[in-house]
Amino acid sequence: MADTELTGAEIVVRCLRDEGVKHVFGYPGGAVLNIYDEIYKQDDFQHILVRHEQAALHAADAYARSTGQVGVAIVTSGPGATNAVTGIATAFMDSIPMVVLTGQVPTAAIGMDAFQEVDTVGITRPCVKHNFLVKDVRQLAETIKKAFYIASTGRPGPVVVDIPKDVTQHLCPYHYPQSVSMRSYNPTWKGHAGQIRKAVQMLLEAKRPVIYTGGGVILGNAARQLTELSRLLGFPTTNTLMGLGGYPSPDPLFLGMLGMHGTYEANMAMQHCDVLLAVGARFDDRVIGNPKHFSSEHHRIIHIDVDPSSISKRVKVDVPIVGDVAHVLEEIIKLLKSEKDRPDEQALKAWWAQIELWRAQDCLKYEHSATVIKPQYVVEKLYEVTRGQAFITSDVGQHQMWAAQYYKFDQPRRWINSGGLGTMGFGLPAAMGVQFAHPDAMVACITGEGSIQMNIQELSTCKEHNLPIKVILLNNGYLGMVRQWQEFFYEERYAESYVGSLPDFVKLAEAYGHVGMLVEKPEDVEPALRDAFGKYKDRLVFINFLTDPRENVYPMIPAGKGLSEMILV
Amino acid sequence: MRHIISLLMENESGALSRVAGLFSARGYNIESLTVAPTEDATLSRMTIVTRGSDEIIEQITKQLNKLVDIVKIQDLTDGGHIERELMLVKVRAHTYELREEMKRVADIFRGRVIDVADKTYTIELTGPGAKLDAFLEALDPSAILETVRTGASGIGRGDRIMKV
16 A cells, blocks of 8 residues: 655654654744644644744744754745844854754745745855755655754754745655764764873873863763863863853852953963863854964863864864763763872862962952942842742843853753854843743843844743743843943944933833833842742743943953953953 | 865755855865766765965865765875866967967877867867966967866875775
8 A cells, every 4th residue: 555645744744743843933924834734733743933033043042952952943935034044043153953944935936036035045054054955845854854863963053944835735655764874974973082091191191270161061961071070180160151051150160151251260270271171162262362362371282072173273272082072071081080190189289279369359249339230230139039040041242241150050051142143132032942941940031121122022922822031131221242342442432332212111011911120229129030030920020120331241351362361340 | 285175075956055155154265166976976076276274274174074965075185196177278370370389389288179260279288287377378378369277176196095
């Protein structure tokens, strides 16, 4: 008997079901109507209708960041796809596993400048891990399987599958492959044993070591191994913005975040170490600043990364190890445990003494005020009220840095932000994605009045699904980070960084059916947060904190400068 | 330094633009690029001539390797290799003297006259890029009407084989 034939649209839905997808974020349109018709008929997964395609992408992205599963989004052709591009690029820069299904005009219309036609594969090519245009329904299921496989293995990333409308109508027997293998794609998983031995030797010889880790530790589920290794050696450890939560923040071995707005102790230790173990991090410009300045001190560098192209890109390393970070760290731990040698205790003690001197600078201290709300204070209170147990999403700017500096993350996948692309408008839709993945968790979106307005329409989606997100708006009336750079580097010429006529955010939140609060005094900060997470714990609460407009993010390494050239308060 | 890089890639639409896009997006330079199907219909072979410091060439190789459509990659410059390029040149040949001269120069360079018309000859010449340059220099510039070059194709010497 011949297999029953399914339409392309049925196949798409069956593939998602067989892939175990539970949530899909999207927005319908002409080219994907057949797929939506099939979504209507099933209840294997929930489709969440957003209010703008960009939000669907950020929600799916944050869903992936907070769970480790592949996020899924569906958008239509043309403007649906172009609206999705910012979200795709955001995920690409932070290596987030995502499958994006885009509708396309019928194959016969491709190239005819048809209604809602764009070359989606062409437009997204530079910001995807890979993309496909499916021209034959018989290749649809295998292509979707490949998309999930590519998105989630090696260095993860978004994969776009562009599906012309006629392909969703055509029939063919359905078979979803259990696995796929591709001769052109075989990510390295196991680290080179010889290199690992060299790394262990180098770690044992270290006198001034630092362990520097990035988003790779989060993505590679290696937080446990990292913590074990740091403690086994007693080495100081620092995380990048993307790596926060990879090592428990309140721990004494933790130096805080490094980089442009990193701590004094982390940046100084990084600059002056003799052996550096870099794990799932990429020495980018916001982390080490000027690579020449960094290399002016002699470092011996071990670099573990799943992506060989991240190694020796900005900084030449001595021991490259390509492989899965969790697996390589485990190998290192195993070898260290079988070794009798231990690092030079005296040297390590002296190094820690030096680090404690740097730490004594207390670079994150700020002036408290009885009259005006300090943004740092809001984040500290948020940490207390949520007992450090919330998922925190953020937008981009000063508030993002304060969130990173003052909310002490002690678990991976709790800190959700657009680090690489720096996409304003990320925070609210990201909070939606997190809340769908973790319905009972506390989810707060720390944002600014600039960023929140870039996807504020999603308050409507939140209402539809009764998402109890807490929007923590640090409202200083300025595009704060722009203002800070203008103050420091443009002689206080505040070009277009003051946002005039802001809406009444309380009324706006209420108009969307949520709870709105305005907080103007420092003493009201904590009660407002307690209400938000107590009395209103089942509601979306939008708190407009009017904060000190003159507050800046410190420490700061000016762009192009070196790690030890920080501006302190 | 000049490098000649060979790739085997899936014969899929869009594979060429992935390579070309990578070079432009990351600011790498391409001196020449040739691509054509191989005896295995599922594979295309590409030869790229590029220039850059050792660090840049290392990045180029790694970034190319990362493209999902690329099956194999080899920097031919790392070992013994042969490269050849094909050039077609249309030259003035409207007088007896010019016809003699063009034929003679073509013979010296082991080129062949492959088209003869009232006023022109078309000469075919194969060799490493430098030989083609030398041929053009040997001609009176005013005699050259048109040139077309394929860009270099390369292959490893002896047992150096790139195959899937």
